[in-house]
Amino acid sequence: MQVSLPMAAESHFPCERLWLNANLDTSSPSGRIADAMVACDKGRIVYAGPRSDAPPFVAVEEVDCEGRWITPGLIDCHTHLVHAGNRAREFELRLAGATYEEIARAGGGIVSTMKATRDATEEDLVSQSLARLDALISEGATTVEVKSGYGLSLDAEIRMLRAAKRLGKERRVGVVTSFLGAHALPPEFAGRTDDYIDHVCTDMIPAIAALGLADAVDGFCESIGFSPAQIERVFMSARAHGLPVKLHAEQLSNSHGAALAARYGALSADHLEYLDAAGIQAMKASGTIAVLLPGAYYFTRETQMPPVGALRDANVPIAVATDCNPGTSPLTSLLLAMNMAATLFRLTVDECLAGVTINAARALGLGNETGSLEIGKSCDLAIWDIGSPAELVSNIGKNPLHARIWRGQ
Ligand code: DI6
Ligand code: FE
Numbered sequence: 001m002q003v004s005l006p007m008a009a010e011s012h013f014p015c016e017r018l019w020l021n022a023n024l025d026t027s028s029p030s031g032r033i034a035d036a037m038v039a040c041d042k043g044r045i046v047y048a049g050p051r052s053d054a055p056p057f058v059a060v061e062e063v064d065c066e067g068r069w070i071t072p073g074l075i076d077c078h079t080h081l082v083h084a085g086n087r088a089r090e091f092e093l094r095l096a097g098a099t100y101e102e103i104a105r106a107g108g109g110i111v112s113t114m115k116a117t118r119d120a121t122e123e124d125l126v127s128q129s130l131a132r133l134d135a136l137i138s139e140g141a142t143t144v145e146v147k148s149g150y151g152l153s154l155d156a157e158i159r160m161l162r163a164a165k166r167l168g169k170e171r172r173v174g175v176v177t178s179f180l181g182a183h184a185l186p187p188e189f190a191g192r193t194d195d196y197i198d199h200v201c202t203d204m205i206p207a208i209a210a211l212g213l214a215d216a217v218d219g220f221c222e223s224i225g226f227s228p229a230q231i232e233r234v235f236m237s238a239r240a241h242g243l244p245v246k247l248h249a250e251q252l253s254n255s256h257g258a259a260l261a262a263r264y265g266a267l268s269a270d271h272l273e274y275l276d277a278a279g280i281q282a283m284k285a286s287g288t289i290a291v292l293l294p295g296a297y298y299f300t301r302e303t304q305m306p307p308v309g310a311l312r313d314a315n316v317p318i319a320v321a322t323d324c325n326p327g328t329s330p331l332t333s334l335l336l337a338m339n340m341a342a343t344l345f346r347l348t349v350d351e352c353l354a355g356v357t358i359n360a361a362r363a364l365g366l367g368n369e370t371g372s373l374e375i376g377k378s379c380d381l382a383i384w385d386i387g388s389p390a391e392l393v394s395n396i397g398k399n400p401l402h403a404r405i406w407r408g409q
Contacts, residue, residue: 011056012056013039013046013055013056013057013058014041014059015039015040015041015046015047015057015058015059016040016041016042016059016060016061016408017040017059017060017061017062017063017379017408018037018038018039018040018057018059018061018062018063019037019038019039019040019063019070019381020037020051020063020064020065021035021051021064021065021066021067022036022037022038022065022067022068022070023035023036023067023068023069023070024036024038024048024049024070024071024373025069025070025071025389026048026072026372026373026374027071027072027353027354027357027358027371027372027373028358028372028373028374030048030049030373030374032389033048033049034050035050035051035052036048036049036050036051036070037049037051037054038070038381039054039059040379040405040408041408042408043378043407043409044376044377044378044379044408045373045374045375045376045377045378045379046375047375048373048374048375065383068383068384068385068386068402069383069384069386069389070373070381070382070383070384071140071353071357071373071381071382071384071389071392072142072357072358072370072371072372072373072380072381072382073140073142073143073357073370073380073381073382073404073405074136074140074142074356074357074360074382075142075143075144075145075356075357075360075361075364075366075370075371076141076143076144076145076321076322076334076356076360077143077145077176077268077291077319077321077360077361077363077364078145078268078270078291078319078321078322078323078363079132079136079144079145079146079147079323079324079325080146080147080149080150080323080326081129081132081136081144081146081324081325081332082125082129082147082148082150082160082163082164082167083113083116083117083125083128083129083150083325084113084116084117084120084124084125084128084150085112085113085116085117085128085326086326086330087108087112087113087326087327087330089108090103090108090109090327093108109327110150110184110327111184111186111187113150113326113327114150114151114152114156114184114186117150117156117160118151118152118153118156122159122162122163122166125160125163126166126167129163129164129167130167130170132324133167133171134171135332135333136322136324136332136333136334137171137173137404138399138401139333139334139335139401140334140382140384140401140404141173141334141404142173142174142370142380142381142382142404142405142406143173143174143175143176143360143361143366143370143371144167144173144174144175144176145175145176145177145178145321145364146164146167146175146176146177146178147177147178147180147183147218148160148161148177148178148179148180148181148183148214149180149181149184149218152181152183152184152185152186153186154207157179157181157204157208158207158211158213161177161179161208161213161214162213164177165177165213172406172407172409173406174370174378174380174406176215176216176366177213177214177215177216178214178216178217179204179205179208179213179214179216179217179218179243180218180219180220181200181204182197182200182218182219182220182226182230182231183218183219183220184220193226193230194230197226197230197234200234201233201236201237202237205217205234205237205238205241205243206237206241209241209242209243214243215244215364215365216243216244216245216246216267216364217235217237217243217245217246218245218246218247219231219234219235219245219247219248221247221248221255221257221260221261222248222251222252222253222257223252223253223255224252225248227255228255228256228257228260231247231257231260232260235260238264239264244266244267244365245261245264245265245266245267246261246266246267246269246270246291247260247261247266247268247269247270248270248271249261249269249270249271249272249279250269250271250272250273250275250276250279251271251272251273251296252273252274253274254274254275254276254279256276256278256279257279258272258275258279258280258282258283258288259278259279259283261283261288262279262282262283262285262286262288263286265286265287266286266288267363267364267365268288268289268290268291268319268363269283269288269289269290269291270291270293270321270323271291271292271293271296271306271323272290272291272292272306272307272311273297273305273306275290275306275307275311276307277310280307280310280311280314280316281314283314283316284314284315284316288316289316289317289319289363290306290311290316290318290319291318291319291320291321291363292306292308292319292320292321292345292347293320293321293322293323293329293337294320294337294340294344294345295322295323295324295329295336295337295340296323296325296328297344298329298340298344299328299329300328305344305345308346308347317354317358317359317362318347318351318354318355318359319354319355319356319359319362319363320334320337320338320341320347320355320356320360321334321337321360321363322334322337334356335392335393335395335399336396336397337356338352338353338355338356338392338393339393339394339395339396341355342393342394349389349392349393349394352392352393353389353392353393357371357372358371358372378407378408379405379408380405380406380407381403381404381405382401382403382404382405383401383402383403383404383405384400384401384402385400385401385402386400
């Protein structure tokens with residue numbers, strides 16, 4: 001059937017919203033673009049580029065950015081932001097000379113957060129976690145990953161993941177969840193680590209997969225966490241249930257966790273202070289993203305630097321995240337995480353920005369959906385009152401966010 005369009009539709013491109021008079025830092029091969037504009041229709045980017053090349057859009061709403069900078073909305077790809085209580089008292093004790101082991105033996109550490117989290121209702125978890133989520137949102141975050149791992153029983157892990165999903169309904173932000181049952185050994189399994197891993201693999205992962213509560217499965221591969229052999233069983237269970245994996249690897253020592261994760265096609269391996277050359281090659285071959293967590297490095301006063309130069313030379317994409325957690329990185333600022341990544345790890349400004357946008361999206365398996373200003377992607381934007389993108393990384397404590405757009409609004 002022949003359909004004749006009205007004249008205007010032939011010569012103009014209708015769209016819902018236009019941001020004009022902006023500078024773009026696209027986190028795409030297009031790089032930075034001056035005198036640019038972004039067009040959005042049905043929540044998707046339909047144009048992001050120079051004003052001079054743009055088709056003749058007709059928008060329902062036009063926004064004059066007055067020369068501000070637009071970046072993709074920021075993405076925090078590694079957080080434990082759903083939990084109850086805090087560990088400020090432990091921080092004080094450590095300042096007074098107590099060691100991590102002494103605190104753990106006195107009932108502190110991960111187990112204290114586990115107890116508080118088990119005692120919390122879903123409602124409590126949501127309300128305590130919203131404050132942390134709001135801090136991230138206030139600095140332009142449009143997608144946030146949230147891990148379980150402080151419940152350590154099926155019941156409490158489900159409650160944490162439900163709370164995480166609820167956060168994405170309470171606020172206009174994308175929430176991605178990771179099941180981290182293999183985070184720590186709950187006290188009722190003391191001395192029976194393999195039995196706990198059995199429970200994770202045969203009870204927890206099937207139940208959580210069936211409920212659709214996790215987008216990925218994570219683990220803590222470390223002398224004080226779980227061995228590579230135990231993590232491998234978790235990964236096999238994840239694979240059997242169609243869930244991608246990621247891993248806390250090489251944070252405190254080299255257990256060759258990154259290479260194991262790479263063998264399972266992991267989306268990301270995270271921390272990586274003790275990563276070796278073989279781990280880097282394995283990650284490169286599998287396309288696994290390196291997630292650096294400078295907040296944990298800073299807060300624990302770690303001195304072993306992740307091998308940034310070797311990752312760069314191997315072209316392993318680097319992401320940067322907060323690791324927001326009460327024990328080793330009580331950080332709710334991606335701007336500060338970027339500053340730390342630059343100051344402590346010597347990442348460039350462009351690497352920091354890619355780290356909290358496109359590479360963070362890839363670390364969540366969302367590289368085609370968000371994280372850059374490219375046609376077809378979700379229109380997730382951060383609009384900044386800055387003269388250059390370097391200001392996002394160099395400033396400490398000033399929040400230059402002017403506006404945040406999630407799915408076009
Ligand atoms: N890496 C860490 O540093 C922690 N968890 C993890 O996987 C610590 C979490 C805590 O102390 O609560
Ligand atoms: Fe973590």
